[in-house]
Each structure stands twice: as C-alpha cells, then as structure tokens.
Amino acid sequence: MEKRIMELISDNKVVEIRNELLEMNIVDIAQVLEEVDKHQLVRLFRILPKDIAAGVFSYVPVELQQHIIESITDSETKSIVDELFLDDAVDFIDEMPANIVKKVLKNTDENMRTIINQLLNYPEDSAGSIMTIEYVDLKKEMTVRDAIAHIKKTGVDKETINTCYVIDKNRKLEGVVSIRRLILSSEEKLISDIMNEDFIFIYTTADQEQVAMLFKKYDLLTMPVVDAECRLVGIITVDDIVDIIEQENTEDIQKMAALQPSEEEYLKTGVFTLAKHRVVWLLVLMLSATFTGHIIKRFGDVLQSVVLLAAFIPMLMDTGGNAGSQSSTLIIRGLALGEVSMKDASKVLWKEFRVSIIVGLALAIVNFLRIFYLEKVDFLITFTVCFTLFCTVVIAKLVGGILPIGAKYLKLDPAIMASPLITTIVDALALMIYFTMAAWLIGL
Amino acid sequence: MEKRIMELISDNKVVEIRNELLEMNIVDIAQVLEEVDKHQLVRLFRILPKDIAAGVFSYVPVELQQHIIESITDSETKSIVDELFLDDAVDFIDEMPANIVKKVLKNTDENMRTIINQLLNYPEDSAGSIMTIEYVDLKKEMTVRDAIAHIKKTGVDKETINTCYVIDKNRKLEGVVSIRRLILSSEEKLISDIMNEDFIFIYTTADQEQVAMLFKKYDLLTMPVVDAECRLVGIITVDDIVDIIEQENTEDIQKMAALQPSEEEYLKTGVFTLAKHRVVWLLVLMLSATFTGHIIKRFGDVLQSVVLLAAFIPMLMDTGGNAGSQSSTLIIRGLALGEVSMKDASKVLWKEFRVSIIVGLALAIVNFLRIFYLEKVDFLITFTVCFTLFCTVVIAKLVGGILPIGAKYLKLDPAIMASPLITTIVDALALMIYFTMAAWLIGL
Numbered sequence: 001m002e003k004r005i006m007e008l009i010s011d012n013k014v015v016e017i018r019n020e021l022l023e024m025n026i027v028d029i030a031q032v033l034e035e036v037d038k039h040q041l042v043r044l045f046r047i048l049p050k051d052i053a054a055g056v057f058s059y060v061p062v063e064l065q066q067h068i069i070e071s072i073t074d075s076e077t078k079s080i081v082d083e084l085f086l087d088d089a090v091d092f093i094d095e096m097p098a099n100i101v102k103k104v105l106k107n108t109d110e111n112m113r114t115i116i117n118q119l120l121n122y123p124e125d126s127a128g129s130i131m132t133i134e135y136v137d138l139k140k141e142m143t144v145r146d147a148i149a150h151i152k153k154t155g156v157d158k159e160t161i162n163t164c165y166v167i168d169k170n171r172k173l174e175g176v177v178s179i180r181r182l183i184l185s186s187e188e189k190l191i192s193d194i195m196n197e198d199f200i201f202i203y204t205t206a207d208q209e210q211v212a213m214l215f216k217k218y219d220l221l222t223m224p225v226v227d228a229e230c231r232l233v234g235i236i237t238v239d240d241i242v243d244i245i246e247q248e249n250t251e252d253i254q255k256m257a258a259l260q261p262s263e264e265e266y267l268k269t270g271v272f273t274l275a276k277h278r279v280v281w282l283l284v285l286m287l288s289a290t291f292t293g294h295i296i297k298r299f300g301d302v303l304q305s306v307v308l309l310a311a312f313i314p315m316l317m318d319t320g321g322n323a324g325s326q327s328s329t330l331i332i333r334g335l336a337l338g339e340v341s342m343k344d345a346s347k348v349l350w351k352e353f354r355v356s357i358i359v360g361l362a363l364a365i366v367n368f369l370r371i372f373y374l375e376k377v378d379f380l381i382t383f384t385v386c387f388t389l390f391c392t393v394v395i396a397k398l399v400g401g402i403l404p405i406g407a408k409y410l411k412l413d414p415a416i417m418a419s420p421l422i423t424t425i426v427d428a429l430a431l432m433i434y435f436t437m438a439a440w441l442i443g444l
Numbered sequence: 445m446e447k448r449i450m451e452l453i454s455d456n457k458v459v460e461i462r463n464e465l466l467e468m469n470i471v472d473i474a475q476v477l478e479e480v481d482k483h484q485l486v487r488l489f490r491i492l493p494k495d496i497a498a499g500v501f502s503y504v505p506v507e508l509q510q511h512i513i514e515s516i517t518d519s520e521t522k523s524i525v526d527e528l529f530l531d532d533a534v535d536f537i538d539e540m541p542a543n544i545v546k547k548v549l550k551n552t553d554e555n556m557r558t559i560i561n562q563l564l565n566y567p568e569d570s571a572g573s574i575m576t577i578e579y580v581d582l583k584k585e586m587t588v589r590d591a592i593a594h595i596k597k598t599g600v601d602k603e604t605i606n607t608c609y610v611i612d613k614n615r616k617l618e619g620v621v622s623i624r625r626l627i628l629s630s631e632e633k634l635i636s637d638i639m640n641e642d643f644i645f646i647y648t649t650a651d652q653e654q655v656a657m658l659f660k661k662y663d664l665l666t667m668p669v670v671d672a673e674c675r676l677v678g679i680i681t682v683d684d685i686v687d688i689i690e691q692e693n694t695e696d697i698q699k700m701a702a703l704q705p706s707e708e709e710y711l712k713t714g715v716f717t718l719a720k721h722r723v724v725w726l727l728v729l730m731l732s733a734t735f736t737g738h739i740i741k742r743f744g745d746v747l748q749s750v751v752l753l754a755a756f757i758p759m760l761m762d763t764g765g766n767a768g769s770q771s772s773t774l775i776i777r778g779l780a781l782g783e784v785s786m787k788d789a790s791k792v793l794w795k796e797f798r799v800s801i802i803v804g805l806a807l808a809i810v811n812f813l814r815i816f817y818l819e820k821v822d823f824l825i826t827f828t829v830c831f832t833l834f835c836t837v838v839i840a841k842l843v844g845g846i847l848p849i850g851a852k853y854l855k856l857d858p859a860i861m862a863s864p865l866i867t868t869i870v871d872a873l874a875l876m877i878y879f880t881m882a883a884w885l886i887g888l
Contacts, residue, residue, distance in 0.1 A: 020722055023642060027662050162606045162665075179623055182606045184596055198467060214692070218471050219683035221606075221665065239663035242689065246660070249693045250777055255861070257773035257863065258766050266778045267788060271795060275802040278770050282837075285766055286807055290759035290814070304751045305739045307744050313757055314736035314871050320700050321727055321765070322729055322864045326722050329701035339814045344711060351715060359607050360721040363730055370734070393726075419701065420766045421862050427758050 009040060018047045026052060029060035038064075042071040049365070051251035054083030062095045068102050078107035085131035085159050086112075087240070090119045121211075127211050131225045131234030136164040139266045140174055140192035147177075160237055163222045164337050166195045168190070171231040173201060173224055183372055201226050204233060208244050213338065240439045252336055256329070256418035258285060292428045300433035302442060308377070309438055312385045319363065320392040320430045321423035327352055327400030328422050332414045335404060352401035352411050353394070360393035384438050392430040399425055446634070449476055453484060462491045465704075470496060474503035482508075486515040498527030505712075506539045513544050522551035530556075531576035531684070534563045552614060571655050572648035574688070575669045575678030580608040584618055584636035585844035588629050607666045610639045614674040617668055618643060646668050648677060652688050657782065659685045696780060700727060700773070729864050736872045752821070753882055756829045757783055763807065764836040764874045765867030771796055771844030772866050776858045779848060789849045796845035797838070804837035826884050836874040843869055853874035 005024075008017045021029050029048070033056065035039050039244040043051060057065060057080055069077055081089055081104055082127070093101055093116060105113050113131060137160050138147050149165065153272055155161045166175040174197030180203070185194050202211055210404030214223065225234040251261040258281035262269065296303065296313075303309055318346060331348060334340030340348065355411045364386040400422050404414035447673065449468075452461045465473055465488070473492070476487050477500065489497060489512055501509060501524055524550055525533055535546055535562060549557050559577060566572030580602050582591050591608065599605045608626070610619040613827040619639030629638050644656055645668045659682060694704040702725035706713065740747065740757075747753055777793060778784030784792065808830040816826040844866050848858035885886055 009550060020784075025642060025662060078886060098804075125717075148627065155624065155628050160626070178626070180599065181593065181606070182600050183623070183627075200469065213731075214673040216686055218469060221682070237685070238665070242660055242663075242682070242686065245686065245689055246781065250781070253697060253700070253777055258768050259770050259773065265783045266774050267795075271798045271802065274774075274795070274799045275806075278767070278799070279803050279806050282766055282770075282803065282807060283810060284765060286759060286763045286811065287760040287814075289759040292762075292847050293755040296758070297752065297755040301756075303754055304748070307748045307751070309743065310747055310754050310757070311737040311741040311744075313617065313754070314740070314761060314875070315730060316869065317731040317761060318736075318864075318868060319726060319730045321724070321867070322726055325863065326703050326726075329697060330718075331704065331712050333697055337694070337871060339709045343722060347711060351711075351718070354715045355718045355722070358715070359723050359726065362719075362723050366727060367730065370731070401459060412447050417873060419769065420762075423765070424762060425724070427762065431758070441789060 002028070002032060002035075009036060013046060021048065022052070025232060027059050029056045034064065035062055037318055038067055042068060047077075049082050050079045054080050058084060058088035060091070063090075065092055066096060066100055069096070069103060069190070074103070075105050077103060078235050081108050081112075085132060086115065086119070086134055086284060089129065090116055090129075091285070098112040122204060125208045126204060127202045127206045127208065127225050128234070130208055130211070130240055131204070131236045132159050133182070133234045135222075135224075135232075135235040136161050137171075137232065138166050138177065138191050140162050140166050140168075140195060142188065142191045143187065144182055144189045144194070145187040147182055147191055148187075148414065151179075151182075160235070163235075165224055165235070167232050168193055168413050173199075173230060173232040175199065175227055176224065181231045182397055195396050199224065202236070203228065209248055211236060212244050212248065216245075250323070252332070252415045255415035256332065257415060258282070258418075259422040281420065285424055288424045289427070292424070293429055295428060295431045295435065297422075299439060302435055302439045306381065306438065306442060308381060309384075312434075316385070316388055316434060317427045318393055318398045319389060319425075321419065322425040323356070323359065323393045323417035324341070324396030324400035324422035324426045327355075327397045327401075328359070328418050330403055331404040332418060335408055335414045340405075342405055342409055345402065348401045348405065349398060352397040356394040356397035358396070360390040363393060364390040380441050381438075382440055384434065388430060388434040388437060390427065391433050393420075395429050396422070396426040399429075445477075446472070446476060450479070451880065453488070458491060461488065462476045465492065466496070467562060470499035471498045472501050477504055478508065482511055486512060490516070490520070493525050494523045498524050501534040501599065502528060502536070506536075509536055510544055513540070513547060517590060518547070518551050521547060523649045525556075526550050529576055530559065530563070530578055531574065533779040534560055534573075538564060546686065552589050553858060559599075566648060569652045571646045571650045571669050571680060571809060572678070574652055574655070574684055575648070575680045577678045578602045578677040579676075580605050581615075581676065582608050582609050582610050582635050584612075584639060586635045587631065588626055588633045588635070588638070589631040591626055591635055592631075592675060592808050595623075596627075603680070604666055607679075609668055610635055610675055611676050612676060617643075617670055617676040620668065621645065643668065646680070648673065653692055655680060656685050656688050656692065661782075661812075676765065692780075696776070696859045699857060699859035700776065702726065702864040703863075725864065729868055732868045733871070734820075735880075736868070736875055739875045739879065740873060743883060746879055750825065750882065750886065752825060753828075753878070759811075760829070760832055760836055760873045761867075763833060764870040765863065767800070767803065767837045768840030768866035768870045769842045769843035769863035771799075772848050772862055773844075775845055776847040776862060779852055779858045784849075786849055786853055787845065792845045796841045800838040800841035803841070807837060808834040824885050825882075828885055829880065832874060832878040832881060834858070836870065839873050840866070840870040845875075 005020050008020060050055060077285055093104055095416060136151055136155060151161055162179050164177050165173060166177060168174055175197045176199045177195045178192060181194050200214055200218050204225055221238050223236045224232055225236060227233050254261045258279040263278055331340055367389055368382060368386045371377045371385060403417040407414045407417045449464050452464060477488060492500060537548055580599060582596055595605055606623050608621050609617060610621060612618055619641045620643045621635060625638050644658055644662050648669055648671055665682045669674055671677050691707060698705045704721040706721055737815045775784055811827060811833055812830045815821045815829060832875045847861040849886060851858045851861045
C-alpha cells in the first residue's frame with residue numbers, strides 16, 4: 001500500500017493519489033507525509049479534505065506541523081484549526097514557536113482563543129493540561145428521548161459520546177450516563193433515574209500519573225475533570241492515557257539507567273542534547289566510584305603481597321551490582337504499579353534477606369568449586385573470595401530492596417535508586433569486606 | 445469510606461454493610477474483600493446482588509477467587525459464572541486448579557462450556573486468548589433503526605456496544621460502525637452506507653504485544669479479532685490493553701535487570717520462586733566476569749610493580765558499565781516503542797560515536813584534573829587512566845548502541861542486552877586497554 005502510493009507520488013498522479021489517500025487511515029496518511037520531502041508534504045496535505053487534513057495533522061510530528069503551518073495560507077490554517085479536537089490543538093500550540101502560535105491564534109475565533117489560552121494555563125502534566133472540553137452534557141430533568149435528541153444535535157463535534165455527563169445549572173457534575181445505558185433504557189425514563197451518581201472524577205490540578213492510576217484501577221474509558229467547586233470543565237479519554245502510561249514508563253526506565261528523562265525520540269534528539277542528558281549522572285557516579293578506589297589504595301600493601309586478589313575484584317563488583325539491581329528493580333516497579341508501598345519496608349527486607357541467603361549460598365558454592373578445584377587457588381584466598389561474595393549478595397539485596405522505599409519516603413523518585421547508584425554503593429561495601437578479611441587472614 | 449465499612453463489619457451490621465457496599469464501585473468493594481478475613485469475605489460476598497457479585501469477583505485476586513468458589517454452593521457458582529464477562533471467566537478458569545475448574549464448568553450450560561474451552565485453547569498471550577466474544581454484530585442490509593432495535597434487544601450482555609461489527613452470512617467481517625455514527629445518522633440509512641470498511645483488525649494467533657502496538661498507533665478503543673478465513677470471532681477492548689502494556693513494560697524492565705520475567709506481584713511471590721528467577725542470570729554473569737579476572741591475572745606483574753593501578757579499576761568498570769547501559773537502555777526502549785528499527789543501525793552507531801566523544805572527553809578531563817592535580821598521581825599513570833576512561837566510554841556506547849539491534853536481528857529480545865550484559869563485556873574491554881597501555885608505558 002505504502003509502496004504504491006510512493007510510486008503514484010513520484011509519477012505525480014494527483015487524482016489517483018487523492019483516491020488512494022482517502023482509502024487510508026489518518027494515522028497511515030500521516031506516516032506517508034513523514035516520508036516524502038517537505039515540498040511534496042505540503043502539496044499532499046493540501047489535496048486532503050479539511051476534516052481528514054485536521055485528523056492527519058494531529059498525527060504528524062511537531063516539526064512537520066510547524067512546516068505545514070508556515071507554508072499554508074491564513075484561511076487554510078483557520079480551517080484546519082477549526083476541525084482539530086481542542087486537546088490536539090492545545091498540544092500542538094504548546095510545542096510551537098511564538099510566530100506560529102501567533103498565526104494560529106490570529107486565525108481562530110475569539111471564543112476558541114479564550115478556551116485555548118485557558119487550557120494552556122494549566123500546569124504541565126496536570127489533568128487540566130491533558131483534558132478536552134468537547135463532551136456531551138445532559139440535564140437530569142431530561143428524558144432519554146430528550147437526551148438522544150440533544151446528542152444528535154450537538155454530538156458531531158464531541159470527541160466521544162460514549163459517556164455523557166449530567167450537570168446542574170451551575171455546571172456542577174451530578175452524574176454520568178453511558179450511551180449504552182441511554183440506548184438500552186426506555187425513552188420516557190428520566191436521566192436522573194438512570195444516571196450513575198457514584199462516578200470516578202479528578203480535579204484539574206491532579207498529576208497525570210494519578211489520572212493514569214485511576215484509569216488502570218477502575219478500567220475507565222473516560223474520566224470527568226472538575227474544578228475546585230466540582231464544576232465540570234473537561235474530560236480525559238483513555239487513548240491519551242495509553243500515551244501517558246508509555247511516557248511514564250519511558251521516564252522510569254531512563255531514570256533507572258542514570259539518564260535524565262526526555263520525551264524526545266532518540267533518533268530525533270541532537271548529539272549535544274543526548275550528551276547533556278548523560279554526562280551529569282556519569283560524572284556523579286564516576287566521582288563516587290573514586291571512593292571505592294580509596295579503599296583499594298588503603299589496602300595497597302595487602303594487594304602488593306597477594307596480587308592475585310585483584311583478579312577477583314571484577315567478579316565481586318559485577319555480581320554485587322547485579323544482585324542489588326535485581327532487587328531494586330523489583331521494588332521500584334512494585335512501587336510504580338502500587339503493588340508495594342512504604343508500609344511494606346520490613347516485609348521487603350525480610351523477604352530480600354531470605355532470598356539473598358539462598359542466592360548467595362548458590363553463587364558462593366559454584367564459585368568455590370570453580371576457584372578451588374578448577375583454578376587450584378589457595379584455600380584461604382578461595383574462602384575469602386567466596387565469603388565476600390556471599391556477604392556482598394546479602395548486602396546488595398538488602399540495600400537494593402530498601403533504598404527505593406527510602407527514596408519514596410524522602411519524596412524522591414524511587415527510580416533513581418536503580419542499578420547505577422546501587423552498584424556504586426555495593427562496590428564500596430564489597431571491597432571493604434574483601435580486603436578487611438584478606439588482611440586479617442594473611443596477617444594470621 | 446473504607447474505615448467506616450470496616451467498623452460496620454466488625455459490628456456485624458448486615459443491612460448497613462449491604463447498603464454501604466452498594467454505594468461503592470466494584471473495584472473498591474473488591475479491595476474491601478481483600479482486607480477482611482477469609483470467613484468474612486465469603487459472608488460479604490454472599491450479601492451482594494449477583495450482578496455486582498460477578499463484577500467484584502473479577503477484580504478479586506486469584507487466591508481469593510479460589511477460596512470463594514470453594515466456599516459457595518453449586519447454584520451460587522452458576523449464578524456468578526453466568527454473570528461474568530466471558531473474557532473474565534476464561535482468565536479466572538485459566539488460573540484455577542483442576543477441582544475448581546471442574547466445579548465451575550459443571551455449573552455452566554453446555555453452550556458456554558464449549559465457548560470457554562475454545563477460548564482456553566488459544567495460545568497464551570495471543571489475541572485469541574485475550575479477546576471476548578461478547579460484541580454486537582449487525583448486517584449491512586439493516587437500517588439504522590433496525591440496528592438500534594437489535595442493540596436494544598441484545599445489548600445488555602455485551603461488554604461494549606460502543607463499536608458494532610457488520611458481518612455477512614458466513615460471519616465474515618465487512619465493516620465497523622460506531623454507536624456514535626449510528627446515533628448521529630438518520631434512522632432510514634442503511635448500515636452499508638455508514639459503516640467503515642477500512643478498519644484495523646487482527647488475527648487470533650497474533651501476539652498481544654502486536655495488538656497493543658496497533659491500539660497505540662491508531663488510538664483504538666476496541667479491535668475486532670478474526671480467524672484465518674477473516675470470520676469475526678471476538679473483540680479486544682482497550683482496558684485489557686492497558687493491563688497488557690503495563691505487563692509488557694514490567695517484563696522488559698525485569699529482563700533489563702537480569703531477572704527472569706514474572707507476572708506475579710513481588711509481595712505475593714514466594715522466596716524460592718524469587719531466588720530461582722534471579723540465580724540463573726547471576727550465575728551466567730558471574731562466570732563471564734571471571735574472564736575479566738583472567739585479564740587482570742595475565743597482567744599480574746604489571747600490577748605488582750604499580751599496585752596503584754588497581755585503585756582505578758572500580759572507577760573504570762563502573763563508568764564503562766553506566767555509559768554502556770545508558771545507550772543500550774535508550775535503544776532498547778526505542779525498539780520497544782517502534783521509534784528505532786533494525787535499518788537504523790548505522791545511524792545509531794554514528795550518533796553514539798559522536799555522543800561518546802563528547803561525554804568521554806568531559807569525563808576524562810574532569811578525571812585528569814582530579815587525579816593529577818588533587819591526588820598528585822604520577823603523570824604517566826594519570827594519562828593511562830584518563831585515556832582508558834575515554835576509550836572505555838566510546839567502546840561502551842558503541843557496544844551499548846549496537847547490541848540491542850543485533851539481538852533484534854537475531855530474533856532475541858533486545859531487553860537482555862541491557863546493563864548487566866553490557867557491563868560484563870565492557871569491563872573486559874576496558875581492563876584490556878588499561879593494562880596493555882600501562883604495560884607499554886611502564887616498559888618504556
């Protein structure tokens with residue numbers, strides 16, 4: 001399909017291109033536009049009917065949106081912006097430079113301009129900033145017949161009519177009623193009789209992460225957003241929540257790898273930006289690793305007399321780091337999904353302690369067999385290595401289990417207590433045990 | 445709310461409890477049931493009306509579901525299972541031991557039993573295994589009026605009526621029509637005139653990850669599932685997709701931390717299971733780290749003459765590991781979200797190369813200042829450390845960038861190419877450079 005349309009484009013067959021595009025899903029059209037050159041892009045965009053053009057526009061990357069708006073006339077801009085869903089319009093305006101914003105706002109009517117400005121004012125990542133104000137509102141005195149007539153009259157512009165919202169004369173939210181309920185009820189019934197008054201709602205100021213939590217917990221498709229006086233001001237739909245969940249996951253994963261989180265796609269991010277997001281944490285961790293270096297330096301004479309001890313440093317460090325990050329990862333994820341909470345700290349410690357005993361013993365035994373029998377290393381050294389390994393695993397798992405909970409307690413993001421930081425801490429502890437024990441055994 | 449109901453429960457006020465529960469969302473009722481003891485649990489469950497009881501049942505954890513079924517009569521079991529949505533019923537049966545499955549299947553009518561058995565036969569994590577067969581089907585010869593009458597007659601049992609599916613006499617899927625479109629169209633219109641024939645669908649055998657990808661890409665609320673002959677067999681709804689997305693993310697995060705992925709919640713997983721999920725990868729990585737140990741052993745004489753060299757091993761290893769896992773994490777996530785693909789390999793390498801030069805230089809310079817000026821270490825050793833650091837960062841970032849893509853190419857999961865494996869590889873390379881260079885400089 002995509003190949004064929006590319007051929008038509010290079011052959012410049014305008015009518016065929018248009019017919020082909022109209023057969024396609026708007027998401028796929030947007031993908032075609034991404035792949036042609038910028039000149040073709042604007043030409044293709046112009047041959048689309050304006051309702052489809054608006055849909056396609058909301059799926060095109062920011063830089064192409066900017067290019068399109070720069071290339072088209074004021075009246076074309078107006079017709080696109082008029083057709084956009086308001087939340088898509090706000091998302092797009094939020095990303096644009098000032099001159100584009102000016103061009104767009106100039107070409108919207110005053111009413112819409114006021115609303116857009118209002119929506120732009122909600123704090124980033126708040127419920128207010130991700131909601132749309134296009135929803136169906138009903139009154140509880142309406143009959144089902146009235147309600148359906150009202151939907152028929154006003155529903156075309158609404159993002160979803162699957163759930164309708166019942167408000168009083170002050171716009172205070174009184175109930176919700178699904179389209180399913182409306183259709184399945186007899187036409188004479190009153191909305192007040194069929195509406196659900198025990199609904200889940202959220203305030204405009206709530207964080208989007210909290211919104212996503214509620215969507216997941218209650219399996220919602222839409223959620224009403226109210227202001228401090230419980231007046232309905234907008235709704236959030238599940239398709240935006242899916243994006244937010246992925247975005248929050250990406251952020252967590254990046255933090256866990258000692259990266260400054262970024263919403264930009266990798267391939268579209270500049271080299272300097274990428275470097276900037278990485279270098280700070282690397283510096284911090286590099287400088288803290290020098291602490292571990294000092295431990296080794298302090299035990300220089302021990303190492304001098306048994307240089308073989310150095311050969312086991314990588315194994316001890318890596319295993320400690322891995323053992324710790326396994327635990328911290330499970331706890332960080334459990335906290336993020338709400339499966340583990342701060343009050344579980346002692347349960348986590350007790351569980352990690354028992355797990356670490358099993359895992360530590362298994363690793364130490366395998367290691368003993370390998371070093372003592374296969375590599376024929378001296379018993380005392382073998383014992384030192386294996387004992388340190390066991391202690392390291394136990395400490396690593398306890399540290400890995402408790403630090404994320406501690407971070408949460410200190411209102412830090414638990415995700416920063418992942419592999420890199422745990423590794424640095426566990427390394428230092430492991431080497432301290434290792435050399436102390438070696439010094440003691442050699443001194444005997 | 446929850447506190448109050450707990451008080452009522454301990455005071456044994458049955459009527460008040462029931463009224464209080466009926467005011468609550470089924471998800472919250474399920475949470476209350478989780479918190480009372482097992483005896484109370486069954487009592488509370490029994491005072492719920494059966495439609496609500498079924499809803500609550502689907503939100504209760506597996507072990508409590510089992511306890512409930514074991515405690516209630518056959519006829520109660522039947523009334524619960526009858527009210528369950530089919531996909532929830534199948535999910536629940538899938539988790540139960542044989543005696544419970546028998547009790548449940550005995551108490552379902554033959555028709556439903558056949559369907560449940562069919563659904564249980566789809567491979568795990570396939571589209572067929574997560575779909576429900578409760579959907580509204582229409583014929584294209586129907587008018588909008590006929591269609592709405594049909595929905596009114598049959599819609600009560602359907603999981604969602606927001607999208608209806610148009611099938612021919614062989615059940616071949618011909619189009620979809622949203623309830624919104626139905627309501628907004630005039631009653632005389634034919635379904636064939638308003639249905640959308642360019643719809644997204646999936647085969648029963650497709651993997652759930654692919655299903656989730658399509659939901660995200662096209663912002664879908666429901667998706668039809670067809671068999672090899674394109675006959676409609678079920679639908680998937682977005683609320684299940686949200687759970688799958690979280691589950692896939694959890695799996696990726698666990699793999700990235702060298703854990704065998706598991707769907708069980710941390711606090712509910714036994715100590716031995718946890719240990720089993722961790723020990724295999726730890727063993728593999730521990731044994732590969734001994735390779736790094738051999739490098740150090742080989743350069744024993746170099747180390748013997750300049751024991752100070754050992755003090756920088758932790759810093760070099762940690763920084764290399766962190767630098768590599770930053771890159772691999774970005775690429776693994778990019779691959780998972782479809783933002784990076786195999787054909788981008790050279791772009792990734794070129795980008796990582798430039799980023800690594802910047803980051804490597806920055807780290808090397810800071811390190812030089814610290815070691816040479818602050819710690820007053822000999823110039824040759826300082827130079828060796830900083831040069832190795834620079835090379836390590838460059839290599840780490842190239843390895844971290846390319847290995848996940850290589851894994852994808854070999855049809856392995858890119859997530860295994862995360863921090864732990866990268867660290868092990870980069871450690872060996874870093875120490876090789878470090879000692880080779882040190883040996884050469886000292887030999888001069």
